[in-house]
Amino acid sequence: MAQAVKKKKTIAFNFGEKHKTYIRECESCMYNVAEGAVRAGKTVDNVFAFAHELKTTMDRIHLATGSTVGNAKLNIGDANGFGLEWIFRGQCHWGKYKDNEALYVKGPATKYRQRIIIFAGGGKEDSYKKIRGNSYGMWIATEINLHHKNTIREAFNRTIAAHRRKVFWDLNPDNPNAPIYKEYIDKYAKQAAAGELIGGYNYMHCTLYDNINLTPERIREIESQYTPGSIWYLQDIKGMRVTAQGLIYRQFAEDTNSKAFRFRRTEKPKDIMEIILSIDFGGSGSGHAFSATAITRGFNEVVSLASEWHGCQDENGNQIEIDPEQLGQMFVDFCLKVINLYGYITAVYCDSAEQTLILGIKSSLRKAGLGWIRVENALKEQINDRIRLTTRLMAQGRYSYMDLMCDSLVAAFCSAVWDPDEITKNIRLDDGTSDIDSLDAFEYTIERYITKLIKYE
Structure with missing residues (x-):
């Protein structure tokens, strides 16, 4: 046959x-x-x-x-x-x-x-x-x-x-x-x-x-991943050409006084898969920012565990330089705080523009017996891709932070705005009136996982 x-x-x-x-x-x-x-x-x-x-x-x-x-x-x-x-x-x-x-x-x-x-x-x-x-x-x-x-x-x-x-x-x-x-x-x-x-x-x-x-049902599911009225909602869902205006993280800023994003300090996130730390180095009016972020199993949630910001200006607004050894010791203390609370650190990602300071950080970690911590350059993906990821996580209820441990980051989220003078591009305002350093540091901890955190695309 x-x-x-x-x-x-x-x-x-x-x-x-x-x-x-x-x-x-x-x-x-x-x-x-x-x-x-x-x-x-x-x-x-x-x-x-x-x-x-x-x-x-x-x-x-x-x-x-x-x-x-x-x-x-x-x-x-x-x-x-x-x-x-x-x-x-x-x-x-x-x-x-x-x-x-x-x-x-x-x-x-x-x-x-x-x-x-x-x-x-x-x-x-x-x-x-x-x-x-x-x-x-x-x-x-x-x-x-x-x-x-x-x-x-x-x-x-x-x-x-x-x-x-x-x-x-x-x-x-x-x-x-x-x-x-x-x-x-x-x-x-x-x-x-x-x-x-x-x-x-x-x-x-x-x-x-x-x-x-x-x-x-699928359309409602996709819509739910955005904050209504945000630039991403208007562009990605409504298909509108819009100019970014006002607060970037409006949903977060409006909910700061509620418990929507907050873990009480006596609680701890469950099912932590990785703990990522990062540094955004300061200078020229900005400050040094440290951030610690937990990512849970299956890339389901992102939790800010701790943040710090150290200014590079004196009380009169004059530029000052933090000694590299002092900066290294400050970061060692930050690492020890995270390790004491959560037991380990997966990796540290640093602003790649400052290779000399990165070498100093590695040296300080080795001297403190923390040479096993992996220190690498941050990817520094497009800023708006990082912002889009963060706003999506917030809209989906997949972002939270540890109360009293992330004051600098919370303040940065609440004050971040779009630049009103940029009519041809949607650009985050960076004129010293808000803490962009803490935002960059936080984004360095999650930018490598954009495709895994934004699942449906």
């Missing part, structure tokens, strides 16, 4: 009418932009349209970018089972092309013609150097507003000679004055409306509620 041929499982794409219209328009337009809330489906739309064009284009090499190469591979390559490596499964493999991460595609879908998609990061000033040297056909970019202007300019230059030049961008809404709108998205819209843009312009704005794959 002949063996039955097994059919491969297909990907369960399910698009709403708005998304179908956008994908159809991609076929005839050079510029394609999907803007909107998180989980609205915009990235999947672009990946689907890009993959469709990849099957018939004559161009061999194409470009896929994100704020980092990891972001590009995660959101465009994988996309939770809807990415390029899934669409072309059995016909593609990951590899290297001129020292760049690349997805090689060759099979029935492309009529056995090889297609190479270069994956690269675009968020840094010198990111453009990684994509130089190649001519690209199409360009797909996720979170285009987080790309550096040099990367955007270079990518456009590198697609000039394409047989089928197409651009696919997605982004969450940003500050309405952001350069990506003024220099590209809104500019293209005006040119297209006036009939002056050659190649065709396709724009879609979508919200969480336009994704027909999300149940009402």
